[in-house]
Amino acid sequence: MLPDRDAAEQAAQELGERFGTDEEPRILRDALAGEDDAEDAQWLVLLHDEREALDPGELDAFAGEWEGWREEP
Structure with missing residues (x-):
């Protein structure tokens, strides 16, 4: 987040450039549960790796550079 x-947007662009993804990463606004203030929203970078071609450890490290984390569905 x-x-x-x-x-x-910057993280999504860098993610695509660094990992050469087949599809462009998407961004999504995620309002925190119970929060009415739009400023409390967080932003997610979504990437589907259906071929499982990307290394999870490298993705974890990338997310850490942005003070975030990787989640799997």
Whole structure:
């Protein structure tokens, strides 16, 4: 999760460039549960790796550079 849209867009672009993904990563606004204030929203960078071609450890390290984490569905 990232604090604003600009950071999410920058992370998505760098993710695509660094890992050469087949599809472009998407960003999604995620409002925190129970919060009415739009400023409390976080931003997610979504990437589907259906072929499982990307190394999970490298993705974890990338997420850590952005002070985030990787989740699997």
